Amino acid sequence: MRSDQKPRTGKYGAVVIFLLLGVLAGAWHNRMKDRGRQDIVAGVTREVVAPPAGALAGISRWFGAQTGWLLRGPATAAENRRLRERVAELEGQNAALQEAQTKYVLMRDDLGFVRAEPKAMIAADVIARRPDSSLDTILISRGSRAGVHPHSIVRTRSGLVGQVSEVTPDTASVVLITNEAEGVGAMVQRGSSRAVGLCKGDFTRLIPLIDLPGDADVKVDDLVVTSGLGSVYPAGIAIGKVASIRPEEGSVSKAVRVRPLVDFDRLEAVYVLP
Amino acid sequence: MTPETRRTLGIVLALYAAAILQCRFADTISVFGARPDFPTATVILGAIFCDASGGASVGFFAGLLYASVVSPPHAGFGSLIVSRTLIGTGVGWLESRLFRDNGLIAIGLVAVGTALANALFFLLAPQPNIAHWLRAALSTVLYNTVIAFPLYLIIRWLVGKYREEDLR
Numbered sequence: 369m370r371s372d373q374k375p376r377t378g379k380y381g382a383v384v385i386f387l388l389l390g391v392l393a394g395a396w397h398n399r400m401k402d403r404g405r406q407d408i409v410a411g412v413t414r415e416v417v418a419p420p421a422g423a424l425a426g427i428s429r430w431f432g433a434q435t436g437w438l439l440r441g442p443a444t445a446a447e448n449r450r451l452r453e454r455v456a457e458l459e460g461q462n463a464a465l466q467e468a469q470t471k472y473v474l475m476r477d478d479l480g481f482v483r484a485e486p487k488a489m490i491a492a493d494v495i496a497r498r499p500d501s502s503l504d505t506i507l508i509s510r511g512s513r514a515g516v517h518p519h520s521i522v523r524t525r526s527g528l529v530g531q532v533s534e535v536t537p538d539t540a541s542v543v544l545i546t547n548e549a550e551g552v553g554a555m556v557q558r559g560s561s562r563a564v565g566l567c568k569g570d571f572t573r574l575i576p577l578i579d580l581p582g583d584a585d586v587k588v589d590d591l592v593v594t595s596g597l598g599s600v601y602p603a604g605i606a607i608g609k610v611a612s613i614r615p616e617e618g619s620v621s622k623a624v625r626v627r628p629l630v631d632f633d634r635l636e637a638v639y640v641l642p
Numbered sequence: 643m644t645p646e647t648r649r650t651l652g653i654v655l656a657l658y659a660a661a662i663l664q665c666r667f668a669d670t671i672s673v674f675g676a677r678p679d680f681p682t683a684t685v686i687l688g689a690i691f692c693d694a695s696g697g698a699s700v701g702f703f704a705g706l707l708y709a710s711v712v713s714p715p716h717a718g719f720g721s722l723i724v725s726r727t728l729i730g731t732g733v734g735w736l737e738s739r740l741f742r743d744n745g746l747i748a749i750g751l752v753a754v755g756t757a758l759a760n761a762l763f764f765l766l767a768p769q770p771n772i773a774h775w776l777r778a779a780l781s782t783v784l785y786n787t788v789i790a791f792p793l794y795l796i797i798r799w800l801v802g803k804y805r806e807e808d809l810r
């Protein structure tokens with residue numbers, strides 16, 4: 369046997385070295401992360417994988433766009449009809465909102481408020497969507513070179529996605545709001561409610577809205593947005609709609625669950641708030 | 643090209659492809675939330691064609707690729723690398739005791755190896771939500787078992803039909 373021909377130390381020496389390297393790589397990674405700096409080992413490895421994965425993402429998106437109608441012909445036609453009606457309805461609402469916005473800006477100027485110019489958002493493609501079952505993370509195609517940094521907020525046009533946890537020059541890892549590590553200050557947007565709580569992920573599709581006051585006025589289908597409390601997430605980003613409300617046993621509070629507006633199963637592109 | 647060079651290149655290529663597939667398609671082809679773990683399956687199937695130290699190197703690089711891609715938000719980066727290195731070492735150690743050209747053995751190894759890799763990861767980096775982790779781990783074991791045979795055929799083709807005596 370081959371094993372008899374090698375000295376024992378030589379055979380298992382490599383094993384010990386690789387195990388030690390693994391431990392060191394982990395310790396180094398945690399140290400860099402704690403200091404808010406880039407881990408060069410993980411960064412280089414990720415940069416090697418990211419370009420072909422990104423290219424593959426583009427190809428599969430193009431292919432899906434070209435051939436999707438083959439599979440979804442009648443459903444697409446019905447969806448188009450529904451969407452046209454919805455666009456018309458939203459255009460009406462948009463006109464009214466723009467009018468209100470104009471009046472609001474004029475009034476603010478009259479009152480002498482300082483206007484903060486909104487920062488431009490950074491568009492990024494999703495390279496890896498939840499590659500591990502037990503960790504709700506995604507990988508995006510923009511990193512520190514584009515101005516993304518740890519704790520940058522990630523969203524789509526429809527709502528909040530999560531928060532950047534690590535960056536390399538050209539990629540960033542994002543922890544989704546469905547992950548247990550994430551807690552987002554949230555508020556019911558309805559004018560007569562404005563109840564404030566915390567959206568705390570538990571890896572399920574419906575995010576629990578906890579820490580609500582006992583007498584909070586919450587109804588199914590209420591829109592939940594970020595409250596701006598906690599200084600991480602800016603106020604006013606849509607999170608989702610209230611999907612269920614149940615009284616909690618032995619408590620005056622309610623168990624409220626929110627269905628995110630973002631479809632995490634079809635996430636292809638996101639915006640980063642630098 | 644010598645058989646050993648072809649084997650090394652084949653395994654490197656398989657690992658790289660596995661990492662890219664994990665990035666791009668693991669979520670797309672998920673079934674009822676179950677996702678495959680291509681890098682771990684590749685470690686196990688690649689290590690069948692290596693000895694213990696070769697298996698350790700395959701496991702180390704697969705773990706590094708996987709950890710870099712999934713980027714665990716809590717601690718767990720090093721645990722992913724060490725657990726995959728240990729699994730690669732274990733399968734590599736079994737190398738001289740296994741009949742490589744047997745798909746059934748490969749399927750069994752992938753099932754047991756994926757379960758062990760996940761268990762080792764949990765031991766090294768306990769996860770806060772045990773029920774969620776257990777569900778995810780079991781579904782990945784099932785998925786990997788299903789894809790084991792086609793992956794085995796691809797890796798065997800990439801590695802080439804070398805004989806034991808060619809490597810001596």
